[in-house]
Amino acid sequence: MPDYPGRAVTDNEEGKGAGYILIAAVMWGTIGPAQSLAAGILSPGAVAGWRHLIGGAALLALCLPHLPALRHRGRRFWFAVVVTGAIGAGYQVAFLTSVALTGAALGTVLGVATVPLFSGLAARWTGGPAITRRWIWGSAAAIVGCGILFVPGGDGRVDLIGAGCGILAGALFAAYTVAAKRMTSRAGDIKATTGLSMLVGALVLAPLIINSRGEVEQPRALAIIAWLGLVATALAYSLYSKGLRRTSAVTAGTLSMAEPLAAALLSTTLLGERLSAGEVLGCTVIFAGLLITVTGRAAGKRPVLTCDVSVVAVGLVEMPVGVAVRPHMVGRRRVSADSRIRVPARGRAAVPTRTQSS
Numbered sequence: 001m002p003d004y005p006g007r008a009v010t011d012n013e014e015g016k017g018a019g020y021i022l023i024a025a026v027m028w029g030t031i032g033p034a035q036s037l038a039a040g041i042l043s044p045g046a047v048a049g050w051r052h053l054i055g056g057a058a059l060l061a062l063c064l065p066h067l068p069a070l071r072h073r074g075r076r077f078w079f080a081v082v083v084t085g086a087i088g089a090g091y092q093v094a095f096l097t098s099v100a101l102t103g104a105a106l107g108t109v110l111g112v113a114t115v116p117l118f119s120g121l122a123a124r125w126t127g128g129p130a131i132t133r134r135w136i137w138g139s140a141a142a143i144v145g146c147g148i149l150f151v152p153g154g155d156g157r158v159d160l161i162g163a164g165c166g167i168l169a170g171a172l173f174a175a176y177t178v179a180a181k182r183m184t185s186r187a188g189d190i191k192a193t194t195g196l197s198m199l200v201g202a203l204v205l206a207p208l209i210i211n212s213r214g215e216v217e218q219p220r221a222l223a224i225i226a227w228l229g230l231v232a233t234a235l236a237y238s239l240y241s242k243g244l245r246r247t248s249a250v251t252a253g254t255l256s257m258a259e260p261l262a263a264a265l266l267s268t269t270l271l272g273e274r275l276s277a278g279e280v281l282g283c284t285v286i287f288a289g290l291l292i293t294v295t296g297r298a299a300g301k302r303p304v305l306t307c308d309v310s311v312v313a314v315g316l317v318e319m320p321v322g323v324a325v326r327p328h329m330v331g332r333r334r335v336s337a338d339s340r341i342r343v344p345a346r347g348r349a350a351v352p353t354r355t356q357s358s
């Protein structure tokens with residue numbers, strides 16, 4: 001199905017899209033438990049390297065017809081691919097190291113739930129949306145939750161280095177999203193660009209991949225990296241990108257919270273992990289902050305159709321034909337201060353629907 005940013009979707013399509021995103025989130029939730037199963041066989045860095053190699057190759061295999069068009073992209077595109085791949089490799093190593101030291105449940109919560117905090121800071125730094133009260137409250141809850149985890153407990157179970165790696169993973173993932181957004185804005189196929197960046201990450205982690213060649217020959221290690229590369233990466237990204245075409249960003253963000261829930265459930269039921277009272281409290285506060293941040297994005301906003309725009313001069317935008325707007329809104333027009341088309345400094349223009357403009 002074509003990915004038209006301004007096209008309307010039916011309730012049935014939106015339901016399918018939500019299902020795709022939910023399945024993808026559950027697949028991502030298996031990454032932490034898979035790292036725990038690989039403990040003693042493969043290092044976190046080796047697992048990250050093999051996931052990048054297999055997952056990146058599989059994603060490129062799924063979009064072979066689109067690869068020739070990427071050869072003509074400029075230097076900025078390829079530079080963005082290299083930067084995105086390097087940051088992604090760092091994120092994977094930090095995240096899997098956190099899982100190895102703190103457990104799959106705690107490591108996943110730290111790596112996922114702290115992302116909105118750093119994403120908000122990154123967006124503000126790059127001239128993105130303004131910081132909202134909900135973001136402040138959600139980020140404050142995440143900070144308090146992390147503080148609870150860092151307080152020494154009687155059992156001394158929380159590994160401070162592992163917890164620090166989890167927070168670092170959240171920061172690196174926020175940087176990854178910024179770099180990936182710039183990368184994909186220069187090329188239309190998300191799966192192809194993601195596959196390329198993952199192969200760059202595999203190149204960065206090549207020494208760890210080479211050193212673990214002997215361990216990969218073991219059936220258990222081979223099954224783990226095959227799952228991570230083919231299912232938790234290639235298939236998950238394919239389903240997620242398909243779901244994004246049919247759902248809103250708010251719905252996608254809310255459903256993505258299934259990842260830490262799936263990781264916690266698998267860790268406690270299959271791996272026998274047990275969290276202390278302090279860890280449960282800290283994870284609960286962090287997850288509450290994530291819930292506040294994600295579910296509050298649509299609060300107080302009227303439904304609009306969105307369409308990509310390109311700024312051609314100061315005060316001018318170029319609108320594509322085909323969205324449900326009034327005739328005088330289509331084409332190139334000057335945008336006044338009281339215009340109903342809200343054009344941010346960067347990003348997308350929000351266009352009123354028929355009911356709003358009638």
